[in-house]
Amino acid sequence: NAGVMQNPRHLVRRRGQEARLRCSPMKGHSHVYWYRQLPEEGLKFMVYLQKENIIDESGMPKERFSAEFPKEGPSILRIQQVVRGDSAAYFCASSHRYATNEKLFFGSGTQLSVL
Amino acid sequence: DAKTTQPTSMDCAEGRAANLPCNHSTISGNEYVYWYRQIHSQGPQYIIHGLKNNETNEMASLIITEDRKSSTLILPHATLRDTAVYYCIVLSGGYQKVTFGIGTKLQVIP
Secondary structure, three states, X not given: OOOOEEXXXXXXXXXXXXXXXXXXXXXXXXXXXXXXXXXOOOEEEEEEEEOOEEEEOOOOOOOXXXXXXXXXXXXXXXXXXXXXXXXXXXXXXXXXXXXXOOOOEEOOOEEEEEO | OOOXXXXXXXXXXXXXXXXXXXXXOOOOOOOEEEEEEEOXXXXXXXXXEEOOOOEEOOOOEEEEOOOOOEEEEEXXXXXXXXXXXXXXXXXXXXXXXXXXXXXXXXXXXX
């Protein structure tokens, strides 16, 4: 069974470019979460999606960031016009269902570096 | 979600039990205690969770005090591969919208 797959593993962008981070959840999982981890900090919740729906995006910056989880294909976290402060590790997690006692499975993350 | 407090770092000798404490004094009745760990540069890994009873699985044991205000994660025989940051979080509300704090950096020493 494949786990949560994230790609690319490393992404380098120049200021002003767009970054697209992809996440394929575990087979059978329809709930996806995105987290951001700045250097020497904990993971911060960004957005929670179910297939074709954004359920909670309260942790996502209001501008330049967007996320989607289409009916077919991976979830995408999109950052437009990247700035140096966007440099971080971005982790995706998935779960099977909506439940408090449902554990999350995390991918290996995408390390975004903005030059 | 309730806040948690953990020591910033701990050392443990290889082969000994590692006991990682967590305070969650404002926990409410429907909140679960979860533990995850993050080995350097990897995604967090689920370890164990519980509501009020003690729990054990192949990785660890979770001891929750009777008043539920604190808990301890026990790794019975720590190995070098257990060196990681361990996060204690409490959750309610059906989905895991949570910020993982700084956690406890556990260093297993040969």
